[in-house]
Amino acid sequence: MEHKRSDGNPKAARVLSGAAVMRADVTNALTRSFFEEWARTGYAGLSLERVARTAGVGKAALYRRWPDKVSMASDLLSHVGLTMTDVEEHGSLEADLQAVLLAIRRVLRHPKVRRILTDLHGEIERTPALEMAIRPFQRARRERINGLINRAIKRREVSPLVDREMAADLIAAPLYWRIAVLGGRSDRAYIKRLALVTGAALRASAPS
Amino acid sequence: MEHKRSDGNPKAARVLSGAAVMRADVTNALTRSFFEEWARTGYAGLSLERVARTAGVGKAALYRRWPDKVSMASDLLSHVGLTMTDVEEHGSLEADLQAVLLAIRRVLRHPKVRRILTDLHGEIERTPALEMAIRPFQRARRERINGLINRAIKRREVSPLVDREMAADLIAAPLYWRIAVLGGRSDRAYIKRLALVTGAALRASAPS
DNA sequence: ATCGGTTGGAACGGTAGCGTTCCGCTGAGA
DNA sequence: TCTCAGCGGAACGCTACCGTTCCAACCGAT
Structure with a gap:
């Protein structure tokens, strides 16, 4: 992962002294198009040529930043905000669970995120470098x-x-399965009941 | 789905009267190679030309049977045995659950099945025809x-x-998540505990 | 023995992406 | 004002797959 874009902060463009630096707006357009195309065609069908084209950018500008597809994907994934700052003390196990489930749903509701995530889970078996990128x-x-x-x-x-x-599996899996795999709905009542049921499962999950 | 291969039973080849019929061994070799390549490259990267090549078969033989990739995939998927005949009366909810979980694990243990399944779940969003094929x-x-x-x-x-x-989600999802998505292990003790915990969840899942 | 349809194999023209290279243009730093 | 690197765009040679078409060889049914 040694890219020419070394600082990891695109907004710092054109402030260095000496000469021109890669423009941040071009980097941003490429980033947006990359995820857009990823959601549309899947990782395997993703063409860097098309990414540059839909970004309204020359191919050279893209290849000047990243050497190939997997490096670009890894780099961009590692720069996605984690936004996991919520402390979540809601007073009871079930309330905490509901908050976590709602947070998961909030992420999975975005069709693009949903598509990229399911595609990614299938692609990881073929492209281990991607696994490293989502470990965080x-x-x-x-x-x-x-x-x-x-x-x-x-x-x-x-x-x-x-x-x-097991608790980690119990909490994340059913909602992911329902929303991302089956494409099903999950209204607030469903989330609430799922929190209650999951709470019961956790209370029962101590080794006998 | 109107293929030239109409009867759905490849083994009936060359028994019809009148003239030559497509050879079953060729069909079988193509089927095997199709799933092999699917597991290896993913659906999007799947090339019918390569399928025919690795099957040791001419492209013409493949295109004589199926008009294109999605038809071939749908047809082959619909011919995969369901093997869901087990009645499974094991005397208690937990015992039944454990039997179902073991059956799920038995399927997900095959690396090819696992790869094809995760890839399929990502591909369905792009190729709705595949969804119809796995509905059964x-x-x-x-x-x-x-x-x-x-x-x-x-x-x-x-x-x-x-x-x-919700019960359907609770039973299938955690194990799928663990084995197929995270690539984790699941020994018999894990399955047993998961059955107990899932049982507790189901007992608690009646609407208040 | 003849017939008819499948066989593997090779080739077709067309499309598409890869990764590189070159161009003339632009705009900010010196 | 001059310099210089990134810019969009176009083209390069290469590889791969698509879906079709042709071929001589083969083989079972009649």
């Missing part, structure tokens, strides 16, 4: 759920022996 | 879970008001 997201989700469980333990709502790994 | 599988899974719930209701283990739709 997985870690963030895991820590978020860990915090939720720690609070529940402190409240004596679940056993300290609760299986955290 | 979804229906079979749904009925299997419905039967499981009916037996649990009869045993008075769960409320008759249990949310069947």
Whole structure:
């Protein structure tokens, strides 16, 4: 991952001394088009030539920034904001769960995010470099759920022996399955019930 | 779906009267190569030319059977055996759940199946025809879970008001997420605990 | 033995993306 | 004002796949 775009902050363009620097608006247009095309055609069908074209940019401008598709994807993914700052102390396990589920739904509601995510999960088997790029997201989700469980333990709502790994699966999977895989709906009532049911599952998930 | 291969039984080749019929061994080689390549390159990167080549078959033989990629995929998927005959009366909700989870794991353990499945879930958004082809599988899974719930209701283990739709999500999703999306392990102890926890969730899933 | 349809193989023209290179233009720093 | 690097755009040679067409060889049914 040694790109010519080294600082990771496109907005710093054209402020360096000496000579011209790559323009931030071009970088932004390329970034937008990349994800747009990714959602439209999938990663495998993604053509950098088309990305540059729909960005209204020459191919040279793209290849000056990234050497190839997987580097561009990894770099752009690693620069996506994580926005996981919510502390989420809502007073009960079920309330915390509902907040997490709503946050997950908020992300999965964007059709582009949904398409890119499902496509990505299929592509990772073929392109391990992409797995590295999304590891921070997985870690963030895991820590978020860990915090939720720690609070529940402190409240004596679940056993300290609760299986955290299984808990992570139990919380994230059903909603992802429903929204992203099956393309189904999930209104607020569904989320609320899912939070209650998941809470019951977590309370029962201590090893016997 | 009006292919020249109309009977859906390749083994009936060369028994009709009158003249030569497409050879079943060629059809089988193409089928095998199609899924092989699908697992290797993904649906989007799947090239019919390569399928014919790796099958040791001329392109003409392939195009004589299917007009294009999506027709071939739909046809082949619809001919995959469902093997959902197990009645599964194991005496308790948890035992039934464990049997279903083990069956799901048995399928997801095959790397090719896993790859094709995750790829398929991403591709469906772009190729709705594929969705039609896997509907029978979804229906079979749904009925299997419905039967499981009916037996649990009869045993008075769960409320008759249990949310069947959510139950389907709760049962299938965590294991799929763990094995296919995260690429994680799932030994027999994990399955057993997951069955217990899912059972607790189902018992709690009646509307308040 | 003849017939008819499938076979593997090769080739067709067309489309498309890759990664590179060159052009004349623009605009900001010196 | 001059310089210089990034800019859009066009073209390069290359590779690959599409869907079609032709061929001689083959083989089972009649």
